Amino acid sequence: xxxxxxxGRYIHKxxxxxxxxxxxxxxxxxxxxxLIFVTNSISVLIVQxxxxxxxxxxxxxxxxxxxxxxxxVFPLITFVGLISLVSYQEGYLIWSVGPIEIYSEGIQLxxxxxxxxxxxxxxxSLLTLTTSSTELAFGFARVLRPLQYLGFPSEQFSFMIxxxxxxIPTFLEELDIIVKAQTARGSxxxxxxxxxxxxxxxxxxxxxxxxxxxxxxxxxxxxxxxxYRGGVERNWRMTHQMGWRDGIAAIAILFLIMxxxxxxx
Amino acid sequence: xxxxxxxxxxxxxxxxxxLVGNSPLKLLRxxxxxxCENDLWEIRRMVGIVxxxxxxxxxxxxxxxxxxxxxxxxxxxxxxxxxRLTVVMDQFQLYPLKNxxxxxxxxxxxxKLAIAGVLAxxxxxxxxxxxxxMQSPKDAQELYQxxxxxxxxxxxxxxxxxxxxxxxxCERIIVLQDGMVKLEGKPSEIFANTSMMKEAGLIxxxxxxxxxxxxxxxxxxxxxxxxxxxxxxxxxxxxxxx
Amino acid sequence: xxxxxENVSYWHARGNPFEHRALNRISxxxxxxxxxxxxxxxxxxxxxxxxxxxxLVFPHQGEVKVGSYRIIRKQKDLHLLRSDVxxxxxYPEHQVVGENVFEDISYGLQRFHHEEKHLSxxxxxxxxxxxxxxxxxxxxxPFRLSRGQMRRVALAGALITNPxxxxxxxxxxALDPKGRIDLLSLIKxxxxxxxxxxxxxxxxxxxxxxxxxxxVVLEQGKVSADMKPCEVLARLQDLCRAGIVMTPQLHFMRxxxxxxxxxxxxxxMKEPQLIDHIIxxxxxxxxx
Numbered sequence: 001x002x003x004x005x006x007x008g009r010y011i012h013k014x015x016x017x018x019x020x021x022x023x024x025x026x027x028x029x030x031x032x033x034x035l036i037f038v039t040n041s042i043s044v045l046i047v048q049x050x051x052x053x054x055x056x057x058x059x060x061x062x063x064x065x066x067x068x069x070x071x072x073v074f075p076l077i078t079f080v081g082l083i084s085l086v087s088y089q090e091g092y093l094i095w096s097v098g099p100i101e102i103y104s105e106g107i108q109l110x111x112x113x114x115x116x117x118x119x120x121x122x123x124x125s126l127l128t129l130t131t132s133s134t135e136l137a138f139g140f141a142r143v144l145r146p147l148q149y150l151g152f153p154s155e156q157f158s159f160m161i162x163x164x165x166x167x168i169p170t171f172l173e174e175l176d177i178i179v180k181a182q183t184a185r186g187s188x189x190x191x192x193x194x195x196x197x198x199x200x201x202x203x204x205x206x207x208x209x210x211x212x213x214x215x216x217x218x219x220x221x222x223x224x225x226x227x228y229r230g231g232v233e234r235n236w237r238m239t240h241q242m243g244w245r246d247g248i249a250a251i252a253i254l255f256l257i258m259x260x261x262x263x264x265x
Numbered sequence: 266x267x268x269x270x271x272x273x274x275x276x277x278x279x280x281x282x283x284l285v286g287n288s289p290l291k292l293l294r295x296x297x298x299x300x301c302e303n304d305l306w307e308i309r310r311m312v313g314i315v316x317x318x319x320x321x322x323x324x325x326x327x328x329x330x331x332x333x334x335x336x337x338x339x340x341x342x343x344x345x346x347x348x349r350l351t352v353v354m355d356q357f358q359l360y361p362l363k364n365x366x367x368x369x370x371x372x373x374x375x376x377k378l379a380i381a382g383v384l385a386x387x388x389x390x391x392x393x394x395x396x397x398x399m400q401s402p403k404d405a406q407e408l409y410q411x412x413x414x415x416x417x418x419x420x421x422x423x424x425x426x427x428x429x430x431x432x433x434x435c436e437r438i439i440v441l442q443d444g445m446v447k448l449e450g451k452p453s454e455i456f457a458n459t460s461m462m463k464e465a466g467l468i469x470x471x472x473x474x475x476x477x478x479x480x481x482x483x484x485x486x487x488x489x490x491x492x493x494x495x496x497x498x499x500x501x502x503x504x505x506x507x
Numbered sequence: 508x509x510x511x512x513e514n515v516s517y518w519h520a521r522g523n524p525f526e527h528r529a530l531n532r533i534s535x536x537x538x539x540x541x542x543x544x545x546x547x548x549x550x551x552x553x554x555x556x557x558x559x560x561x562x563l564v565f566p567h568q569g570e571v572k573v574g575s576y577r578i579i580r581k582q583k584d585l586h587l588l589r590s591d592v593x594x595x596x597x598y599p600e601h602q603v604v605g606e607n608v609f610e611d612i613s614y615g616l617q618r619f620h621h622e623e624k625h626l627s628x629x630x631x632x633x634x635x636x637x638x639x640x641x642x643x644x645x646x647x648x649p650f651r652l653s654r655g656q657m658r659r660v661a662l663a664g665a666l667i668t669n670p671x672x673x674x675x676x677x678x679x680x681a682l683d684p685k686g687r688i689d690l691l692s693l694i695k696x697x698x699x700x701x702x703x704x705x706x707x708x709x710x711x712x713x714x715x716x717x718x719x720x721x722x723v724v725l726e727q728g729k730v731s732a733d734m735k736p737c738e739v740l741a742r743l744q745d746l747c748r749a750g751i752v753m754t755p756q757l758h759f760m761r762x763x764x765x766x767x768x769x770x771x772x773x774x775x776m777k778e779p780q781l782i783d784h785i786i787x788x789x790x791x792x793x794x795x
Binding site: 317371372395399406428429470471475478482494503504505 | 548549550680681683684685688710711712750751752754755756758759762763766767768778781782785786788789792
C-alpha cells in the first residue's frame with residue numbers, strides 16, 4: 001500500500017541534480033517551498049509546478065513514478081481541497097445548496113491549497129530522492145552551523161533528521177504489515193461504519209508510535225555501541241565543494257524568486 | 266579466545282555497563298584491551314556488538330554510508346575510511362550493492378552489513394548478541410563460519426545464544442542462569458554431564474541427546490561422541506566391532 | 508475449507524522502479540484438515556502466499572479460492588473470511604489490538620459479532636488451552652509479556668473465532684529452543700484435536716519434519732518441491748537448492764547410511780525411533 005510513497009527513498013544516479021552540492025539543494029528547496037506558500041496566484045503556481053517537473057526530468061526520475069506518488073497523496077489533497085471549498089467564506093457567493101455555501105475565494109483556495117501541498121510533498125521528495133543520507137547530514141549540519149553560536153544543537157538536529165529519513169521506508173513497511181495484521185484480525189479499514197474505521201485508524205497510529213518508540217530505544221543503544229557521541233564534531237568522509245552546477249542552480253532560483261515577486265507586486 | 270554464553274533468560278547487557286559489577290564479561294580482563302575502565306569510548310571502539318535485529322543498527326542511507334558512519338564517529342581520516350571500506354565490503358561481498366539502501370537488503374545481508382560496520386572499526390572483541398536468532402538457518406550457518414574466520418584472525422569472540430547446535434566451534438562455554446554463572450568449561454566438559462545443562466533449562470544438541478540415550482541403554486563406548494560426525498564414527502565402530 | 512491456487516502470479520510494487528515478482532504461476536491445492544509446512548528462503552513468496560489465503564493481497568493473475576470465497580476485490584463479504592482463517596503474524600506486536608490481554612484475545616469475537624454472552628469464559632478457556640494463566644495476565648498489556656507469552660496471546664486471539672484454517676508465519680523466530688518446542692506441541696495438539704487446516708511457514712526443517720504432514724518448498728515464487736516428511740532424505744538436494752539447511756539428524760542419517768551395514772530407513776524420522784533402530788543395529792551386528 002505504501003510502496004508508492006516517494007519520500008525518504010534515495011535513487012542513485014549521476015544527473016545534474018544529483019551532483020549539486022547538498023547545501024545548494026537544501027537551501028534551494030527551502031526557498032522553493034517558501035515561494036510556494038507566498039504565492040497567491042494560480043498562474044505562478046503553474047510556473048513553479050513546471051519548474052519542478054523539469055527538475056524531475058533532469059534528475060532522470062521517471063514521470064510514471066511521479067504519477068504513482070501523486071496517486072498516493074490524492075486522498076489527502078482532495079480532502080484539503082473540499083474542506084477549503086466549503087469553509088472559506090470570502091468573496092462573492094457562487095452557489096449554495098442547503099447549509100453548504102461556496103464562495104469565489106473558496107474556489108481559489110480549493111485549488112491553491114491542494115496544489116501547495118502537492119508541490120511541498122514533491123519538492124521534499126525531490127530532495128530526498130536525489131540526495132543520500134550522508135550528503136543530507138553534511139548539508140544540514142553546514143547550513144545550520146551558524147545557529148550553533150546561538151546555542152542550538154545543529155549537529156545533533158541534522159543527524160536526527162537524516163536518521164529519520166533513513167527510517168521512513170522501514171516505518172512505511174512496518175505500517176503496511178500492521179495494517180495487514182490488524183485487517184487479518186477483523187479491523188475495519190475498508191468496511192463497516194465510520195466509527196469503526198476511525199477506531200481502526202486510531203489503533204493503527206497508537207501501535208505504530210509505540211513500536212517506533214521501542215525501536216528508537218534500541219537504535220540509541222546501537223548508536224552508542226557504534227561510538228556516536230552526540231554533539232562532538234564528526235569527521236566527514238566526503239566534504240563537498242561548490243561547483244559550476246551550483247552557480248547555475250543559484251541563478252535559476254534567483255530568477256524564480258524574481259518572477260514570483262514581480263508577479264505578486 | 267572464543268566464548269559462548271548461554272543465557273536461559275534473554276538479557277541484553279548494555280555495552281557501557283558491561284565491564285562493571287557482576288557481568289560475566291569481566292572475565293575478559295581489562296588488560297587484554299589495554300585501556301582503563303573509565304575510558305568508555307575507547308572500550309566501545311575496541312568491543313563491537315552485533316545485535317539481534319540488524320535493522321536497528323543500520324543508520325546510513327546507503328551501504329557505504331552506513332559502514333563509514335562508525336569510522337566517522339571515531340575520527341578516522343577520509344583516506345583511511347575509504348581503504349577500510351573497500352576491504353570490508355570485499356570481505357562481505359557488499360561492493361556491488363554499495364549505493365543501495367539498507368532496507369532493500371535481505372535479513373541475511375543486513376546482518377552482514379551490521380557486522381561489516383563493526384569490523385571496520387577494527388575491534389579487539391566482537392560480541393554477537395543472539396545475532397542469528399532472527400536469521401534463516403542458512404544465513405545463521407554463514408554467520409557461524411564468519412565467526413570462526415574472525416576468531417582465526419585473532420579477534421576475541423563472545424557469542425550470546427540459545428542455539429545449542431552451533432557451539433562446537435567454541436573454546437569455552439559459560440552458562441548463565443538468573444544473572445549468575447551456573448556452568449563453565451570446554452564443550453567436551455559441558456557435554457560430559459548434561460543433567461546440569463537441563464537444570465539450567467537448556468536442551469542438549471542432537472548428537473549429545475542420541476549419545477545420552479544410547480549410554481542409558483548401556484553402550485558406554487559412545488561416551489566421547491558429541492558431534493554428529495563423531496557419533497557416526499563411534500556407532501560404526503561399535504556396530505562393526507568383532 | 509479447501510484452498511486452491513491456480514496459476515497465480517503477484518508482483519510487489521507493480522509499475523514502480525521497485526517492482527518485483529513475488530509469486531510466479533503457482534498452482535497448489537490444500538485439502539481441509541492438512542498440516543502443511545511452507546518453506547523457502549527470504550523472498551521466495553511464502554508470506555505473500557499465506558497473505559493471499561487470508562485475502563490480504565489479491566492475485567494479479569490466476570485464481571485463488573478459499574472455501575466458497577474467491578480472493579478478488581469484488582468478493583462480497585470477504586472480511587467474513589477472516590473469522591474462518593486465523594493468522595498469526597511473524598512478530599506478534601504487529602497484531603496487538605487491545606489495551607490488555609483480555610481485550611486483545613476477545614477482539615475477534617466482538618468484531619465478527621459472535622455470541623458475547625460467555626465472553627469471559629471463552630477467553631478463559633482459550634487462555635488455558637494455550638497455557639496462559641487467566642487471572643494473572645488478563646489485565647496486563649500485551650507489551651509487558653515475554654515473547655513466548657505474546658505469541659500465545661496472538662494464537663489465542665486467532666483461535667477464538669474457531670477458524671477452519673490457521674496460518675502461522677514463522678511463529679518460532681527469536682524463541683529459545685524450549686519455547687519453540689512448547690509452542691509447536693501446542694499447535695500439534697490443536698491439529699490433532701480440531702483437525703483444522705494448518706499452514707505453517709518456517710525456515711526450520713526440523714520443525715517441518717516433526718510436525719507437518721506435507722512440505723511445500725517455494726523458490727523464487729514457484730513451487731519447487733512438494734513432498735511428505737518421509738521423502739525428505741531422498742530429496743535433500745531439492746531442499747538444499749532452495750536454500751534450506753539440513754538438520755543435524757538428516758546429516759547424521761546420510762553419513763551413517765554411507766558406512767553402516769544396515770541402512771537407517773528414510774522414514775525413521777523421530778528421535779526415539781532412531782535410537783531404537785541404532786540399538787537394534789548393534790544387537791543384530793553383534794549376533795552375526
